[in-house]
Amino acid sequence: MTTPVAVHPIVSPWGRFGLYSFFIDAPEPAIVDTGIASSPAEGMVPALEAIGRRIEDVRWIFLTHGHIDHIGGAYALWELTGRRAQVVIHEADAPMLRSRRAHVDEYLAGRGQYLQDPDGEAKLTAATNAVISGEMEPALLVRGGETLSLGGDVTVSVRSIPGHTAGSVAYVLDGQNDVFVGDAVQVHGAANGFPGFVDPAGYRKSLQYLNDEIRPQHLYLGHPYRRADGTPYGVELDAGQAREALQASLELEARVRDAACGCVAAGLQDTDSPYSPFASVAGELGYQGDPGLEPSPFFTTLHGYRTTMDHLTQDEEISTHG
Numbered sequence: 364m365t366t367p368v369a370v371h372p373i374v375s376p377w378g379r380f381g382l383y384s385f386f387i388d389a390p391e392p393a394i395v396d397t398g399i400a401s402s403p404a405e406g407m408v409p410a411l412e413a414i415g416r417r418i419e420d421v422r423w424i425f426l427t428h429g430h431i432d433h434i435g436g437a438y439a440l441w442e443l444t445g446r447r448a449q450v451v452i453h454e455a456d457a458p459m460l461r462s463r464r465a466h467v468d469e470y471l472a473g474r475g476q477y478l479q480d481p482d483g484e485a486k487l488t489a490a491t492n493a494v495i496s497g498e499m500e501p502a503l504l505v506r507g508g509e510t511l512s513l514g515g516d517v518t519v520s521v522r523s524i525p526g527h528t529a530g531s532v533a534y535v536l537d538g539q540n541d542v543f544v545g546d547a548v549q550v551h552g553a554a555n556g557f558p559g560f561v562d563p564a565g566y567r568k569s570l571q572y573l574n575d576e577i578r579p580q581h582l583y584l585g586h587p588y589r590r591a592d593g594t595p596y597g598v599e600l601d602a603g604q605a606r607e608a609l610q611a612s613l614e615l616e617a618r619v620r621d622a623a624c625g626c627v628a629a630g631l632q633d634t635d636s637p638y639s640p641f642a643s644v645a646g647e648l649g650y651q652g653d654p655g656l657e658p659s660p661f662f663t664t665l666h667g668y669r670t671t672m673d674h675l676t677q678d679e680e681i682s683t684h685g
């Protein structure tokens with residue numbers, strides 16, 4: 364590749380936060396992640412106008428994973444392209460694009476069990492109605508390993524990096540090794556101050572894969588994740604910052620794992636603590652954030668360790684008795 368392909372971050376307003384998408388200025392332009400329902404009109408249209416590009420020319424919509432703040436604007440953006448852009452998502456997260464209800468079901472099966480909010484289901488149903496612009500079938504289901512042409516000699520490779528969600532992927536701009544990972548590199552989390560992942564072993568393996576094999580030249584994050592001291596990384600990291608963020612994410616995962624293993628091994632206790640039944644984990648890690656604040660990464664992650672360890676225990680029992 365002769366001339367580097369430009370990447371432009373786009374920030375769309377959402378309450379206290381900004382939601383980040385990235386415009387890849389290729390012959391067939393792409394947008395990575397779509398924010399929520401209002402993001403295409405309020406964030407992307409003016410941002411593209413400012414750099415002399417038009418939203419109707421976007422030909423690819425790359426979704427890093429299925430969470431509402433990444434897929435919420437997909438249908439609205441697709442409409443703004445005259446329904447010509449191809450929407451790409453991993454098959455494991457595609458149900459989140461096809462159905463608002465899938466988000467509620469995921470809540471009830473995971474973090475909702477611990478939050479004990481009688482209105483939780485209704486609140487999340489209302490949120491999915493407000494922030495998801497439409498239910499849709501993706502044009503392209505991926506599993507990792509695909510290479511997509513963006514015209515000319517520009518290609519993007521898809522890599523499977525499960526952990527944050529089952530269907531998290533990285534999109535790698537080939538030749539310049541710009542890597543878009545959405546929420547797959549959590550460091551100390553964003554606003555909630557805790558890293559969120561449903562599959563702890565997958566999360567660790569994906570971080571190692573990014574660190575050891577992909578080695579991003581630039582790493583593009585879905586949110587300004589924080590360091591241990593609370594200061595945020597930006598959403599565009601150079602090679603050195605990328606390595607720092609990946610190492611810090613691995614180190615924190617190891618600490619959470621140790622605390623979670625100890626807590627589960629000691630037997631989970633229901634208490635009055637807002638972190639119940641994982642109060643010892645919050646204590647050991649010094650976590651003082653509100654565990655109930657959506658998307659509740661504390662309970663999502665601890666549920667992930669708990670269920671993994673349950674499986675491990677069962678496996679051990681089977682091997683002992685077999």
Ligand SMILES: [Zn+2]
Pocket residue numbers: 428430527546
């Ligand atoms: Zn996410």
